Amino acid sequence: MKRRSFVKTSLMTGTAVMAAPVVNLAMVKAESAEFYELRVYTLKNSMQQKLVEDFYSKAAIPAFNRLGIRHVGVFTELKPVGQTKLFVLIPYQNLVHFNEILNQLDNDKAYQQKGAAYLTAPATEPAYERIESSMMKAxxxxxxxxxxxxxxxxxxxxxxxxxxxxxxxxxxxxxxxxxxxxxxxxxxxxxxxxxxxxxxxxxxxxxxxxxxxxxxxxxxxxxxxxxxxxxxxxxxxxxxxxxxxxxxxxxxxxxxxxxxxx
The missing domain is CATH 3.30.70.100 (Alpha-Beta Plaits)
Structure with missing residues (x-):
């Protein structure tokens, strides 16, 4: 009985050891997958487009870069119907990183100063009509x-x-x-x-x-x-x-x- 118990325990332990790397690899994959924020700006005219593009080129992208986000994508439509929409793609390490970046931007004086025309645009002359945002997991x-x-x-x-x-x-x-x-x-x-x-x-x-x-x-x-x-x-x-x-x-x-x- 003791021998059978020993063999059974050994087999169970061996199975656990063999299975462990698979579980760990799956966890590593899940943890390493990036998150992507996609912002789509609806714009009324070329003045709004310039204001939003100036914000990203002069304030937002330099701030993201300072905080370690190296690749921010900004795109216009190839074949727009009327005023083009503006698409912005921002990668984050994970959702915790996303929250950290938001908090750091709130305290980034250069970002706030250079982006003021966009960030504090008056209701009578808004920087954009609306932003539609999505968060995606890689x-x-x-x-x-x-x-x-x-x-x-x-x-x-x-x-x-x-x-x-x-x-x-x-x-x-x-x-x-x-x-x-x-x-x-x-x-x-x-x-x-x-x-x-x-x-x-x-x-x-x-x-x-x-x-x-x-x-x-x-x-x-x-x-x-x-x-x-x-x-x-x-x-x-x-x-x-x-x-x-x-x-x-x-x-x-x-x-x-x-x-x-x-």
Whole structure:
């Protein structure tokens, strides 16, 4: 009896030792995943656009850089309908880091002084019409932002909305575990980030950003994706058809501002 008990205990201990690294790796992935704040400014006219862009180029981005955030992206629409919206992408290490940055900005005198025209704009002459903000958590298999090489390019911001949270999680699983992220990288899409929206409008959704040299390159890359044998395989696997997981896709083509760090 004692020997059987010893063997049983040894087996259980061995199993625990073997399982521990897997659990720890999963925890490391979860902890290392960045969070992304996406701000979308609705603007009435070019005066508002200049005020917001001056704020980011002269006050906000230098302040973020001083606080250790190296890559802040600012983008305008490639094909706006009326006055362009302004898109701002800010990475954080985690939500605690996000809160720390907010507190530090409140106490940053240079930021407050150089950004005063924006931060204290009067109600009669507002700096913008509205800001729509989302907070996204990076995917486990793409936990860090990838900043593209600094040359002329266009960006595509895509959002996949799902009818249920379970469907949204399944679509993220498709990116992470079924190899969809690998297809994008292999075909040269040059992704910037993938994120699950945890706070913001139109949930449940996931959002990601990819880059291209020009519109012709964009069309060629998407054709190669649709025709890719691996994509055809995973998109037709049981439970992974897009018709089951995604009920709306939006795509916005963007141009980086001259001072954008992404």
């Amino acid at each position: 995917f486990a298999y793409a936990p860090k932002m990838i900043v593209p090489a600094g040359r002329s390019r266009i960006f595509e911001l895509r959002q996949y909305q799902s009818a249920s949270e379970a469907a949204g999680k399944k679509k993220i699983e498709m990116f992470n575990d079924q190899g969809e992220i690998d297809i994008f990288k292999r075909l040269g899409f040059k992704p910037v980030f993938w994120g699950e929206t945890v706070i913001g409008p139109l949930r449940p959704n996931l959002t990601y950003m990819v880059t291209f040299d020009n519109l012709e390159a964009k069309d060629a890359h998407w054709k190669s994706f649709i025709d890719d044998p691996q994509w055809k395989k995973i998109s037709t696997a049981a439970g992974y058809a897009d018709a089951l997981l995604v009920n709306k896709i939006t795509s916005t083509l963007l141009l980086p501002a001259v001072y954008s760090q992404v």
